Every structure is written in structure tokens, then in C-alpha cells.
Amino acid sequence: MNIIVPIKQVPDIRNVRMDEKTGTVIREGVEAIVNPLDLYAIETAIRLAGSCGAKTIALSMGPAKAADALREAVSMGIDEAVLLSDKCFAGSDTWATSYVLSEAVKRIGSYTIIICGERAVDGDTGQVGPGIAAWLDIPVLTYLSKVSINEGSCTVRRLIEDGYESLSCSMPCVLTVVKEIAEPGLPTLRGKKRAKNLDIPTWTAEYLGIKPESVGLKGSPTRVVKIDRPKVSRQCRIEKPRSETKTAAAVKALAEKLRETA
Amino acid sequence: MIKVNKEGQVWVFAEQHLGKIEDTSLELMGRARELANKLGVQVGAVLLGSSVKNAADMLVHYGADTVYMGEHPLLEHYQTSSYSKILYDVIQKYEPQIMLFGATPVGRDLAPHVASAVKAGLTADCTDLQIGRHEIKKTGEVYDNLLFQIRPAFGGNIIATIINYDRWPQMATVREGVMPMPEPDGRRKGGIVEIKVSLSHADLVVEILDEHRRDKTVNLKASRIIVAGGAGVGSRENFRLIWDLANCLGAVPGASRAAVDLGFIDRDHQVGQTGTTVRPSLYIAAGISGAVQHQAGMSDSKKIIAINNDPDAPIFNVAHYKIVGDLNEVIPAMIKAIKEKV
Numbered sequence: 001m002n003i004i005v006p007i008k009q010v011p012d013i014r015n016v017r018m019d020e021k022t023g024t025v026i027r028e029g030v031e032a033i034v035n036p037l038d039l040y041a042i043e044t045a046i047r048l049a050g051s052c053g054a055k056t057i058a059l060s061m062g063p064a065k066a067a068d069a070l071r072e073a074v075s076m077g078i079d080e081a082v083l084l085s086d087k088c089f090a091g092s093d094t095w096a097t098s099y100v101l102s103e104a105v106k107r108i109g110s111y112t113i114i115i116c117g118e119r120a121v122d123g124d125t126g127q128v129g130p131g132i133a134a135w136l137d138i139p140v141l142t143y144l145s146k147v148s149i150n151e152g153s154c155t156v157r158r159l160i161e162d163g164y165e166s167l168s169c170s171m172p173c174v175l176t177v178v179k180e181i182a183e184p185g186l187p188t189l190r191g192k193k194r195a196k197n198l199d200i201p202t203w204t205a206e207y208l209g210i211k212p213e214s215v216g217l218k219g220s221p222t223r224v225v226k227i228d229r230p231k232v233s234r235q236c237r238i239e240k241p242r243s244e245t246k247t248a249a250a251v252k253a254l255a256e257k258l259r260e261t262a
Numbered sequence: 263m264i265k266v267n268k269e270g271q272v273w274v275f276a277e278q279h280l281g282k283i284e285d286t287s288l289e290l291m292g293r294a295r296e297l298a299n300k301l302g303v304q305v306g307a308v309l310l311g312s313s314v315k316n317a318a319d320m321l322v323h324y325g326a327d328t329v330y331m332g333e334h335p336l337l338e339h340y341q342t343s344s345y346s347k348i349l350y351d352v353i354q355k356y357e358p359q360i361m362l363f364g365a366t367p368v369g370r371d372l373a374p375h376v377a378s379a380v381k382a383g384l385t386a387d388c389t390d391l392q393i394g395r396h397e398i399k400k401t402g403e404v405y406d407n408l409l410f411q412i413r414p415a416f417g418g419n420i421i422a423t424i425i426n427y428d429r430w431p432q433m434a435t436v437r438e439g440v441m442p443m444p445e446p447d448g449r450r451k452g453g454i455v456e457i458k459v460s461l462s463h464a465d466l467v468v469e470i471l472d473e474h475r476r477d478k479t480v481n482l483k484a485s486r487i488i489v490a491g492g493a494g495v496g497s498r499e500n501f502r503l504i505w506d507l508a509n510c511l512g513a514v515p516g517a518s519r520a521a522v523d524l525g526f527i528d529r530d531h532q533v534g535q536t537g538t539t540v541r542p543s544l545y546i547a548a549g550i551s552g553a554v555q556h557q558a559g560m561s562d563s564k565k566i567i568a569i570n571n572d573p574d575a576p577i578f579n580v581a582h583y584k585i586v587g588d589l590n591e592v593i594p595a596m597i598k599a600i601k602e603k604v
């Protein structure tokens with residue numbers, strides 16, 4: 001039995017800078033990392049596999065260099081990795097991405113659970129996990145802060161707006177997990193060695209039996225047509241007190257205004 | 263995927279809990295009405311639950327021309343599989359042109375499932391929706407009256423406009439609190455179409471063991487005045503200043519994420535992209551730098567006063583009034599000035 005973890009390689013947005021003129025993200029010099037929220041999915045998979053003797057497999061759809069993300073997952077303790085890479089995958093929206101991932105899961109064949117991160121920090125939709133479940137026609141449980149499995153079913157705690165609910169569900173199923181679920185472990189020396197030497201297969205559209213026009217930019221129902229920088233600017237009235245009396249005067253003026261609005 | 267149907271209605275998935283419709287869904291009704299008026303079509307709401315007739319009437323008051331109502335004891339509690347199956351069927355049958363969901367835990371769970379099933383696209387977490395025209399430069403093809411779905415991405419650093427011109431319905435989830443709440447009209451009339459629901463326990467793959475909901479201790483969204491503090495306040499003790507100013511204005515205290523992370527105040531008070539989106543009459547920001555993620559949650563406030571000792575703080579770009587100074591002096595002075603007058 002396999003536990004499958006789809007992971008995404010993303011630019012390290014903590015260091016992302018914007019090109020003020022074009023309003024686009026400057027990608028040069030920005031490190032590509034494993035989507036930080038996927039580390040919790042990886043950790044959950046490793047723990048669950050330890051408790052039920054399953055094998056863990058990481059999947060990533062992306063360019064050739066996404067193999068680095070997979071190696072990092074392996075260095076943390078994931079058993080195997082598969083890269084899904086093809087020119088025709090480029091520009092996929094969440095609909096197409098979850099389609100490709102679900103086809104890869106079908107190819108792996110035997111699986112108990114699929115564990116996704118809550119969302120990727122760049123695209124930031126959180127839609128890929130539920131999308132995979134719909135394609136595979138299996139249940140999905142989102143925003144989980146606890147998971148345990150016993151005898152063919154899993155029991156989870158799901159965060160809702162003003163609290164949480166405890167649910168149980170038959171397997172196979174798709175789970176998306178939040179930060180609270182587990183503290184991700186660091187890569188181990190042994191893991192790093194394994195990762196370095198591990199042969200990571202690349203599955204293409206042809207291998208997966210996917211028609212090129214059904215994925216990527218062409219096959220995606222959504223189109224990003226414009227990118228802007230958030231901008232709000234107001235004519236601002238300045239109250240710049242330099243001494244205590246001026247502060248008091250400025251504040252008085254404001255207090256007047258406050259009463260008008262309040 | 264359904265065909266591109268220009269006569270199709272604008273639909274809202276009306277999320278309810280114990281028969282009460284969630285605020286986000288009502289906010290969406292207001293925008294759905296505006297979009298539908300522009301397109302010259304009607305507004306529909308899809309309402310699922312176990313006994314929800316009263317909620318259906320309410321949706322009419324909030325702008326629905328037709329409520330598609332599915333009642334069944336097994337719909338009492340939200341489940342992805344049952345809700346998704348019913349939505350799939352009604353979308354196929356009635357071919358709406360637009361389908362909107364609140365970006366709540368339920369909406370974010372349900373919408374991508376429905377989108378994959380009907381083979382349509384889905385834009386996540388929109389903060390604005392407009393009707394517009396798109397031309398594909400290469401081919402010269404022009405598409406009129408499309409839904410422009412506007413959303414932040416890359417941690418709020420960019421705002422993307424997204425369309426679906428050929429794979430309908432045009433589906434989006436919309437963030438809570440970003441659309442103004444419409445005024446209900448008790449005299450409005452609309453139709454209710456009952457959806458036949460056939461469900462058995464076998465259709466429900468998830469078993470609910472237990473549910474814990476706590477009452478919200480703060481209601482930022484309903485507050486007309488918010489006094490928010492940031493990292494610049496310095497400590498939990500010093501946050502007393504924010505509470506004091508809030509108290510004398512009858513306001514609710516808000517906070518930046520940094521202030522929450524530093525433990526100055528509870529997460530329930532956080533304003534911004536990952537907190538609550540607010541649009542009060544007055545928003546006072548003290549010791550808050552004004553990161554885009556904070557602004558995303560408060561820039562639509564009617565009046566904004568910012569207090570910061572850094573004259574270049576970005577918060578001043580969205581403020582109507584700025585006070586450059588130390589909040590430890592300014593706030594006590596404000597409290598004093600306000601108290602003097604009353």
C-alpha cells in the first residue's frame with residue numbers, strides 16, 4: 001500500500017521582489033523551494049506510513065528542476081519520488097494540474113491516502129487537493145489538524161470557521177493538512193545520501209496517456225489575463241506634531257473628525 | 263463543461279448552518295445582483311439543507327429571483343460528496359453562466375470539487391468581480407460580457423485578473439467581507455424551485471463523529487469603528503492603550519498579524535489577508551507599518567487614521583489622516599481629547 005504526497009516547487013516568496021515598472025514577479029535570483037506548507041504533508045505521510053507499514057511516494061508536476069524538491073522530500077524520509085514533466089504541462093491551472101496528478105496516481109495504482117498541503121504559497125488557491133479527489137472520484141477531507149488511520153478508515157479533525165469537527169472516512173481518500181498537524185522533521189544525513197543517489201523517474205504526457213491539448217495553457221479553463229501590483233494611494237492630510245502642544249492640537253482636530261464619523 | 267450560455271443566470275451557492283445563511287453568501291447576493299443587472303439576466307441561489315424554507319425566503323429578500331432549494335434530512339450537515347453531486351446536476355440542468363461561492367472552509371472544499379466534475383475552471387479567493395470585454399490579441403477574437411475574476415496571489419504581492427471565455431460556468435470563490443452587505447427588501451418576490459434529492463446513507467462517505475464550535479468572542483466585521491494595533495505597540499501590557507482608545511470610542515480592537523504572532527492579542531482580532539476583512543466607518547491603525555497583506559483587509563474602510571513614528575510607513579498611503587508620532591504619546595492625548603468633549 002502506498003501513501004502519495006503531491007508536492008509543489010515554488011519560488012521562495014519571502015524573498016520575492018516586484019518589478020515596479022511591469023508589475024511582475026522577479027524570478028531571477030529567487031531560490032526554488034518545496035512549498036513550505038507541503039512539508040507538513042510530507043511529515044504526516046511519514047508518520048502514518050510508520051504506523052501502518054505503508055510506502056510513501058512523492059509526486060511533483062513541474063520542470064526538470066522540480067526533481068530538487070522531490071530529493072528534499074526523500075531526504076526528509078519519503079521512500080520514492082516521481083517527477084511529472086512535459087512541455088505540454090506548462091501553464092496548467094488547478095483543473096489541469098489536478099488532472100495530471102490524478103492520472104499519475106492512477107498509474108501508481110495501489111494507494112490508501114493522498115496527502116496534500118493546505119495551499120501552495122505562490123498560486124495560493126488550495127484547489128488542487130479537492131480537484132484530485134474529484135478526478136479520482138474518492139472522498140476528500142480538507143484543513144485537517146489531526147489524522148489517524150485504523151483498519152481501512154481514517155479519523156480526522158477538520159478545522160472549520162469557528163471550531164473543528166471530528167470525522168471518519170473510508171479509504172482511499174484525499175486529505176489536505178494544515179500547519180498544526182505536525183512539526184516537520186529536518187532532512188537526515190542518511191536521507192540526504194539516499195536522495196542524492198535515488199533514481200527519480202520522469203513521467204511524460206505520453207507515458208500517462210494524456211492528450212497534450214487537454215492540459216497546460218491550452219487545456220486550462222482559466223486564463224490569467226492581467227497582473228497588477230496592489231496600489232491604493234490617497235490624498236492624505238498630514239498631522240505632523242513636533243512638540244507636545246502641537247500633538248495636542250492635532251489630536252483635538254482629529255477628535256472632532258472622529259465624532260463626525262462615529 | 264456546459265455550453266457558453268449568455269442567457270444563463272448568475273448563481274450563488276447559499277451556505278447555511280442550522281438554517282441561518284452565512285454572511286459571505288448574503289454579501290455575494292449583492293454583487294450577483296449587480297453583475298446580473300449588467301448582463302440583463304436573473305439571479306439564482308442554490309440552497310441545500312434539511313429544513314431551509316425560511317432561508318429561501320431570506321435569499322429572495324437579498325436579491326434572488328429564483329432559489330433552487332434542495333431539502334433532505336441527510337443534507338443537514340455539509341458533505342463534499344452529497345453537496346457536490348447535487349450541484350453538478352443542477353448546473354448541468356439550468357446552465358448558469360456564473361457560479362459564485364464564499365471562500366469559507368465549506369466553499370473552498372466544495373467549489374473545486376464541483377469545478378472538476380463539470381470540467382469548468384475556478385478562480386480562488388477573489389476580492390473583486392467585474393463584467394468586461396476581452397480580446398485575444400493574436401487572433402482578434404473578442405469576448406463580450408465576461409466575468410473578470412480579480413484575486414491576490416504570491417502572498418498578496420500581485421493582483422491577477424482571470425477569465426474563462428470558453429469553459430463555463432465561470433466559477434469563483436470570493437473572500438469574506440470584501441463585498442458590501444446588501445440591504446434586504448422584505449417585499450421582494452421570487453420563485454422557489456425545489457430540487458429533487460435522492461440520497462441514502464451509502465452516498466455519505468464521511469461520518470461525523472463530533473463537532474465543536476465556539477462562539478466568536480469578537481465581531482470585527484459588525485463593528486463601525488476599529489482601533490487596531492501592530493508590532494509598534496511593543497507589548498501585551500502596552501496593548502492596554504489600544505483597548506482604552508477602543509473603549510472610549512465604542513470600538514472593537516483589531517491587530518496586525520505581527521501583533522498577534524507576538525502574543526499581544528488573540529488571533530480573532532487579526533485584520534488582513536489571513537485574518538478578517540473589514541470595512542468600518544473608521545479604522546485607526548497604530549504602530550502598523552501597512553504591509554500589503556494588512557491593507558488587503560482594511561483599505562476599504564470609510565475613514566482611516568494612521569499613527570506611526572516613521573513618516574514613510576506604507577500605511578500612510580491608504581490613510582485619510584496621518585499622525586507622525588509616538589503612539590505612546592498620541593493615543594493618551596487622543597483619549598484625553600475625546601473624553602474632554604463628552
Ligand SMILES: Cc1cc2nc3c(=O)[nH]c(=O)nc-3n(C[C@H](O)[C@H](O)[C@H](O)COP(=O)(O)OP(=O)(O)OC[C@H]3O[C@@H](n4cnc5c(N)ncnc54)[C@H](O)[C@@H]3O)c2cc1C
Pocket residue numbers: 005006007008009035037038041059060061062092093094095097101115116117118119120121122123124125126127128129222224383384385386413415416420422424
Ligand atoms: C497569479 C496566478 C494566479 C492564479 N490563479 C489561479 C486560479 O484562481 N485558479 C486556478 O485554477 N489556477 C490559478 N493559477 C494557476 C495555479 O497556480 C497552478 O495551477 C498551480 O499549478 C497549482 O495551483 P496552486 O499553486 O494554487 O496550488 P494549490 O491548490 O494551492 O496547492 C495545494 C496542494 O496541491 C499540491 N500541488 C499543487 N501543485 C502541485 C504540483 N504542480 N505538483 C504536485 N503537487 C501539487 C500540493 O500538495 C499543494 O500543497 C494561478 C497562477 C498564477 C501565477
Ligand SMILES: Cc1cc2nc3c(=O)[nH]c(=O)nc-3n(C[C@H](O)[C@H](O)[C@H](O)COP(=O)(O)OP(=O)(O)OC[C@H]3O[C@@H](n4cnc5c(N)ncnc54)[C@H](O)[C@@H]3O)c2cc1C
Pocket residue numbers: 417418491492493494495517518519520521532533534535536537538548549550551552553554555556559569570571572575587588589590
Ligand atoms: C501570506 C501572508 C499573509 C499575511 N497575512 C497577514 C494578515 O492577515 N494581516 C496582517 O496584518 N499581516 C499579514 N501578514 C504579515 C505582513 O506581511 C506583515 O508582516 C505584518 O502586517 C506586519 O505587522 P506590523 O505592521 O504590526 O509590524 P511591522 O511591520 O513591524 O510594523 C511596525 C510599525 O510600527 C511602527 N512603530 C514602532 N514603534 C512605534 C511607536 N512607538 N509609535 C508609533 N509607531 C511605531 C513602525 O514604524 C512600523 O511601521 C501576512 C504575510 C504573508 C506572507
